[in-house]
Amino acid sequence: MSLVEIVHHDEVIYTILDKPPPEPPKTPRYESKLEKELKEAKRPQLHRTFGYAETPLHPPDKFLKKGKGIGQPIKESDHKCYVTGKLPPVPKRPPPGKRPEKPKVNFRVVNIKKAIKTKGKPVEPRLVDTRDGHTKKIKGSGEVPEYCLRPDFGQMPAYLVNRNRKIHKALEKMRIAEENKESLCKMISEQERQKLLDDLKYNWQLMQKAFLQLPMLTDTIPKILRKTKMEQELRQLEKDIALVESNPYIYIYE
Structure with a gap:
């Protein structure tokens, strides 16, 4: 007969299965041997501090001068012009001569003649329809006959004339076709x-x-x-x- 020695008496059989199973041990993370060297290579060498305690200023004699600022970049061309002896000579400049004298015109007299010959603007007829002097144009007011004085008043419209002409042509074609038609x-x-x-x-x-x-x-x-x-x-x-x-x-x- 064997004996079992009990050391811890706080174990309860009802709560044994309630405990979660133990987690398996994690595998160690892979670390490259060159990671530190790569970080050192990527890290910039400048601006390792917060900056200057006091911003250094340029002396007064080194102010920004004209044409020294940041402008558009100048395009540099790789073209080279090779000078040979077969080029034509440069044309000579013509000798200086006297300029032709401009005719003297009296613009005052010219303007007076134009003003005399210019016809005056025709006065547009108006009518006053109130005692306060309110005026309006007679044309389009309905006070004078206008529509009956038109040159095309009482005439057949052009579209009807064209339509009748087309109808007469079609009838004439039908009549000629009937006359020339062979008897059945x-x-x-x-x-x-x-x-x-x-x-x-x-x-x-x-x-x-x-x-x-x-x-x-x-x-x-x-x-x-x-x-x-x-x-x-x-x-x-x-x-x-x-x-x-x-x-x-x-x-x-x-």
Whole structure:
């Protein structure tokens, strides 16, 4: 028989599972051996302090002079001009001569002549419609007739004239086309008329022969319908034969 020695008596079986499991140990972070050297290389060497305690000033004789400030950069060109002996000589300057004298003009006299010849501005007619002297222009006021004095008053508008001209042209074209149009009516010759009459008579004979071969007893609907249809066709053929025989001149429309 074995004995269990209990040292800590504060353990409770109901709270054993409530404790969270222990966290696994973290792996050490990777650190580069060159990290310190890179930081030293990137760190600027200047302005390592807060600045000057007192800002140094330029002496009075080194003031900002004209053309010494910050301006636009001058564009430098790489072009080089190589001078050769084949260039033409520089043209000589013409000798100095006397300038042509300007004609002396009396502008005062010229202005007086222009003022005399200038026509005065026409006075625009006005009317006074109140006792206080209120004036207004007569044109457009409605006091004098204007619309009836226009040159196009009482005349047909231009768009209607153009429209009527177009309509007349279209009607003239239609009239000319109708006059030059070939007639659709055609007269058949005597040989064609005789051939048509012979064909109608031949068809009538065939239809009459078929009609006479019908049974005498018509006791069913199909027999009645067939007999009625053949009678109508015979009657129509007789009318056509009579029409062709009674009219020696026959016209047909194509």
